[in-house]
Amino acid sequence: MKDIQQPAERRGRGPGRLAVVLTALTVMLGLSGGAALAAPDEHQGSRPAVRVPENPMDAVARMQPSWNLGNTLDAIPNESSWGNGQTTKATFETLAGQGFRSVRIPVSWSDHQSTTAPWTVDATYMTRVKQIVDWAQASGLYVVLNVHHDSWQWVNKMPTEHDTVVNRFNSTWTQISAAFKDEPRTLLFEGINEPQFDNTTDAQKLELLRELQVSFHQVVRASGGLNAKRMLVLTTPAGSGTQAYMDDLYSVIRSLNDRQLVATVHYYSWxxxxxxxxxxxxxxxxxxxxxxxxxxxxxxxxVAKGIPLYVGEYGLLAYPDQFHPTRIERGEVLKYYEHVGYGARKYGVTTALWDPFSYLNRDTLKWRDQGLFDVIKSSWTTRSGSTSFDKVFVPKSGPITAKSLTLNLNGLAFRGIWQGDTKLVAGQDYTVSGNQLTFTAKALTRLAGDRAYGVNATLQARFSRGLPWSIDVVSNDTPVVSDAVGTNEAFTVPTQYRGNDLATMHSTYADGTNAGPTSWTPYQEFNQAFSPDYANGTIILTPAFLASLREGDTATLVFHFYSGETATYHVKKTGTTVTGTVA
Structure with missing residues (x-):
């Protein structure tokens, strides 16, 4: 649940957001053993019935790749409250057609059930949830259904309201189990999303979560119908991949002595x-x-111990951002998503893309960034190559010299460089020595053309498999910043970008201490402390950054650009006035 409406800790900034590690064996595409149960035809529409292997390891492998219907049924208070409108059956038909094999459907129940015992879920809402679940299964997809933002709406109060929380949790799952007990085994139940508990130690978190997970297991198994053999998904505190948490989850799963249990954690990179x-x-x-x-x-x-792992959410916490400048350089983003797909295959886990609305446009059912999705889809079956950066920078004025990039072959063979349909000439336009790709000065001069600031040409590095890698030839000069005066609530640095993109900001005082709201590092957080405004030729220092400045002390800011260029600047807050000067 990385939704932009929630406070920072709910967007994945908590201690549970460390890297999550995916697991091996190749993803099994066919039936690999065990008895198979056919999903009833009425749930499949015109598609052939999905056959679910009895062995949960095989079944979860068949769920790869997966996708999250984020910020929808989990939105608060209603399905369309967070901008995604009403889900249609076409959503799932599109996903199945794009190669997805499962979807996770997060559901927040709090605003749709009575606030006192017996915490009855509104019948209309339950019917709507069931309609969406059935649409997904009719499209040939496995479904993971859960209790989602309830984790921080009321489950977190368990330390001080123990009996109330446990009774409400049991009541909620009793009602869900009854409503879905005849659904085929393509439907999985996930007990609780990213559980948290107020003012508790790690040991207390694990104890409380163990109690809920044991109770979830008992309630579902006692509810009859196909729930007796339904796969159930159990998690760690906050969905974290912390080793101690995963060890405890392993212990819980083993203690339940139930072969149809699945472990889940979330992964949002370093x-x-x-x-x-x-x-x-x-x-x-x-x-x-x-x-x-x-x-x-x-x-x-x-996985190595026979328990399937479902990475119920993966992505990046701050990419993409529909409402602010891009924090993370796009080529670096592509490398990350390519690596996740490889990691899933290498380590034998199933991964579910967290999509709050940023990837699939729910209105048009088109990918907002088709190139990014192409990389994600390619990574399900093969590797792609890249280079150390996706841009080569040349000066707008002055002589152009040869420039080098490092090839990231990822086990592939390099096939050459193209500009459109034209293949560049090896030895004349570029050379390769080991993993060093060097563009000659002559070729870069031709490609840069009149050297207008920005991208002058786009090349493709091609490899023996996977997708080609784009490399932009960019003309730039050293950025220029200027003096300015503002207030403690609004201040911008006049900036001539001159073909550069801002990467980060280093911020310190004369005594060496860090300046900014993120006090543990001099490199402040993009869009939280500073943000580029390319259209208006400024760098914005945010109110949070301005509020953190020490009265009367000069902070030295070094703006770093992806070209390697820098610009140094001083800011000083005196009362309500902020003054900026070029260093």
């Missing part, structure tokens, strides 16, 4: 990269190691 803070501007070795280690731990804790 935190500095996921939100662009602390210098995490690139999907570099540190970020990649985070995925490998986290997915490896998931595999070793669960």
């Amino acid at each position: 935190y500095p990269f996921s939100v662009n803070v602390a210098g995490g501007i690139l999907y570099d070795d540190v970020a990649q190691k985070g995925l490998e280690e986290t997915f490896g731990a998931m595999h070793d804790t669960f």
